[in-house]
Amino acid sequence: MRPSGRNLSQMRPISIETGVMAHAEGSCLIRVGKTHVLCTASLEETPPRFLKGTGLGWVTAEYGMLPRATNTRNRREAAQGKQSGRTQEIQRLIGRSLRAGVDRSALGERQITIDCDVIQADGGTRCASITGGWVALRLAVNKLLKAGAITSDPIMDHVAAVSCGIYAGQAVLDLDYAEDSEAGTDGNFVLTGAGRLIEVQMSAEGATFSRDQMGQLLDLAEGGMADLVAAQKAAVA
Amino acid sequence: MRPSGRNLSQMRPISIETGVMAHAEGSCLIRVGKTHVLCTASLEETPPRFLKGTGLGWVTAEYGMLPRATNTRNRREAAQGKQSGRTQEIQRLIGRSLRAGVDRSALGERQITIDCDVIQADGGTRCASITGGWVALRLAVNKLLKAGAITSDPIMDHVAAVSCGIYAGQAVLDLDYAEDSEAGTDGNFVLTGAGRLIEVQMSAEGATFSRDQMGQLLDLAEGGMADLVAAQKAAVA
């Protein structure tokens, strides 16, 4: 009954290719079905101003989408002279999610910027950005550890994300664009490898939802995490 | 143990004063403790361009904060030349939440803009904006009904919101600023009068959370709704 023929609780195929950018301290191209996001981690050895002298580091994120990542061309935000509210909302979410998995004291006074650029979009770009962004971050931190710049690992656990929603009356895992644009309710779930929750964002897009439905979506998300964390592990091995 | 001396499941005092703006089709000043938000509804008899000819109406929202609503003065967004990511995120949430309680077909091809301007801030401004914004919307729609411009009520139910969080290890209802700035996890919950969910936004701010804690916060939010809806009813009576 899903446009893609998937089971209700079936993720799209996930692939994470690392080392795709010659210059970045960490990088990967994550593909979740036809959603493709290029994630890079850029290290700066000075923290943002508001952290000077605190001993704490910072992880932040920026998000963008190529104009023709989508079915019809979107206007380039650089040409429009500003980032949309949607873009800002997403990049704030990515940054907040990744920081929740980092011990900023162990990172020390430095900053890592995660750039997530959507090459092709088919739903779930913010979730793919978080999942791939964590891999880029992991690789950049590995470099710091290997170089002896830091001695204890600031990354406390995996961080990954997946969307779920009520599509045609049923709870389904990992919405693609065809489902997302029809879903009455959808949610984005960010979890740690150990299953702790970092972010839950559920919205009634046309239909309100019950507490039961909320539980069903969360069940699906927890199930999907296994695939995502496995893909992350394989990528950074 | 709460800075305000409230019980864990106790809301701050709520007051909603209507008709505070001479020109608006609907208006109220909502006070949730020391958080004060002025909400107005402005009616336009033409819909936004993308709805021309669809028979559907639109409800949208804008959010602002007076520079000295807060403890230290914030730079005025108009002077900075743009709305912050936070502002855009909030006003998108308010608009989405209110639309979830509206039958846009019954509203017809017109637009109602809800302006939520924070006069004084002490935590929970987005939730107070939604709760007060609904009152302004209700009053503006009442005018349309009374004037015979529309014949069936497009407002399907109450919409109200409250924040909850884990403060000092305990789940508490209706965070004020002192709590919000210390809470490890916080959430915003938008519900209908009938208890259906419209938006759930939970974030780990420093501490991840469990599914159990999520349930506790939601329990508290459901409890707080009674007070909010009662205040709305009294205001629009």
Next chain:
Amino acid sequence: MRPSGRNLSQMRPISIETGVMAHAEGSCLIRVGKTHVLCTASLEETPPRFLKGTGLGWVTAEYGMLPRATNTRNRREAAQGKQSGRTQEIQRLIGRSLRAGVDRSALGERQITIDCDVIQADGGTRCASITGGWVALRLAVNKLLKAGAITSDPIMDHVAAVSCGIYAGQAVLDLDYAEDSEAGTDGNFVLTGAGRLIEVQMSAEGATFSRDQMGQLLDLAEGGMADLVAAQKAAVA
């Protein structure tokens, strides 16, 4: 013959409520008829850069208007990405006027920002902003004096403002919106408590004016000052 039924030389009722903002060093809500402006004074213990090392302080002002302060909704300046020419002109006037009543050497190297936000507009918002802004400034300076941060009072006199105009061929005091939008000539007058002039701005809006008419308007303004200064005195007593 005036739409409001007032005499030619009659001010609208003035009320100034102080202490309306919990966080500001000084604040008031000034009501001149149906024109309502919220004025706050925010103190910073460092002066603007161009005054560093001069021993002089600074008083500046910002002005805004809620979108639905007026009969039809105005676009929010923060959303438009810039302050209009009118807004900038008004806030420059407020700052200049208030500085004219301050001994900046006695104030010392600190800055006080006066925010004037129009909650409801019915003509004369810039004048109400100056009159109310002075009250907020007075209260903030009182705090500095009481705390012993400054020893001699930098406020040299009251500063207040009123508009006058030629309406239906007659000189009238304190134009409301109905008059202002029809007046052939109008003027804004800023004076000290002792009757010295700070700013005179008269414009032919449709009809040029004579020196005699200019004198009549100034006479009216001088008369109106008594009410304004009395209201200020009562407010800060």
Next chain:
Amino acid sequence: MRPSGRNLSQMRPISIETGVMAHAEGSCLIRVGKTHVLCTASLEETPPRFLKGTGLGWVTAEYGMLPRATNTRNRREAAQGKQSGRTQEIQRLIGRSLRAGVDRSALGERQITIDCDVIQADGGTRCASITGGWVALRLAVNKLLKAGAITSDPIMDHVAAVSCGIYAGQAVLDLDYAEDSEAGTDGNFVLTGAGRLIEVQMSAEGATFSRDQMGQLLDLAEGGMADLVAAQKAAVA
């Protein structure tokens, strides 16, 4: 006692050279002492949108200053991405002043834009812009009359402007930069050829002023008008 050695009531030399721009419908270079402003009138045969169908025309103005018109280089407003508050205030004044001398019904549904670009600045640039702007406008309207596009002259009278101020305790006419930067009070006066007032803008810059002083400045301005109108007449003859 004036830096320039002028008498208290002596204007700087005025010269107005017309036809300096090959493309404009009307143009002049006005020199008031060392203040040089290039003024052009550009005609469009359609009015601004808000006047469509009203039968009325529009006159508007824009103001700019070359970066090195002044003693130290100013940042180019185009590079900064916005016009300063001062620029907007001035161009609004120029437009308002020139419109006060025009019968917009006789002009008909067309728009004339007056560009005033300060080539060199030595005080009084806004006044020179108004005086020169009127000449450019006069020349453009002459073309319309000559071509038979309009049949009755929409220009009702000369419009010109001059600044006066209290310098070293004395009222002086036509402030240059050395005086302007020291003057305790200054004012800009826009008058018609017949001596009617269009705009009066007086500001206490450091010293408040009396009604008597206001009268003295206005006396001086009225005196200066003779020279300005004579120069305009010679230019457009």
Next chain:
Amino acid sequence: MRPSGRNLSQMRPISIETGVMAHAEGSCLIRVGKTHVLCTASLEETPPRFLKGTGLGWVTAEYGMLPRATNTRNRREAAQGKQSGRTQEIQRLIGRSLRAGVDRSALGERQITIDCDVIQADGGTRCASITGGWVALRLAVNKLLKAGAITSDPIMDHVAAVSCGIYAGQAVLDLDYAEDSEAGTDGNFVLTGAGRLIEVQMSAEGATFSRDQMGQLLDLAEGGMADLVAAQKAAVA
């Protein structure tokens, strides 16, 4: 003697992979050594406004660079709120170059936008954008031809580009970043498949150049075109 060990007249390896974007009417990923650019063609069936009713079509281009395409991270232009002068210069060049190879009358009243997004940069990004942009354009036009939307081919010839420069005193073909940053003179050459010139842009970056040197660079560019056109032919075959 070249950092890469290439001969003076040797291009870097060129690869052009087509069909890389699911949604675009035409797309390719061009790799010239370590410079990788994603090029897409987006078709709109309406022309820009200035061409309405002329029977002519339009080809335009936009250029961007991922923040970490380069050795150190560049600020995202969308976040900065504007495209740099360099970006605008490059995208104007790409658009102009591609239009020079198109019969806009045969294209008819439609618009094709070529987006060139640099994934990884190692010198020569504008040249790779032109070469790859032509492939995306070719593929989009092929679709139009196949669909019968146009009947005669509007593409008159291949368009490709290469940079040359004086590096360490010698004329070299196809500068990479290491060479480009040291070259005293460099040039960009856009040619047609038949060897006609479209754009020549040569700049003295530190060292002026002679007419002879200009000839040498042009010789090299003509030589490089064979490889570029061959790669284009293979890609679109």
Next chain:
Amino acid sequence: MRPSGRNLSQMRPISIETGVMAHAEGSCLIRVGKTHVLCTASLEETPPRFLKGTGLGWVTAEYGMLPRATNTRNRREAAQGKQSGRTQEIQRLIGRSLRAGVDRSALGERQITIDCDVIQADGGTRCASITGGWVALRLAVNKLLKAGAITSDPIMDHVAAVSCGIYAGQAVLDLDYAEDSEAGTDGNFVLTGAGRLIEVQMSAEGATFSRDQMGQLLDLAEGGMADLVAAQKAAVA
């Protein structure tokens, strides 16, 4: 056969009037036919930040055009809130060209900004800006030399520019607007007094060109340089 009646290799009359701006360290008004550009050099005794401590100076340029420099009025860039791509491209070219003639080490850690403001445009404004900009620069540097601030002359040679193009099938020197808007190919050539090349920019505007034509245009440019350099020499003598 040229609209102006000039020979194919004939420049328009050139005049360069120096000392036209009272405040600038160097200034001239250059007239090339009906193209008039005001060029000023502004000296700052501190270099841009990226050169601090390097011992090197900087020469940069900004370009603007009065709104009515052209046949129909252009929108003022300051009012639009940004400089166009064309403007940025031109001012980058002017700065690059002038720097190519300067020994930045001899200039020392200071910055000279060349402002080129087009008063009237009839084609070739960027070339006139470079030619006139060099004169302003030369005069400012002369002041530094005379004052003993620098001891060896940082200006290595004259820098001047001219445009050429294929008009009506023939190569012609110094295009005016009537020719420029019709030319199939045009080019801008920046040369030193000794005939070395600094910039060559040739574009096919509607018609591609051959290497032979490129040579013809360069021949013409070299011929035109004699007149330009002679005019510069006369101006700075």
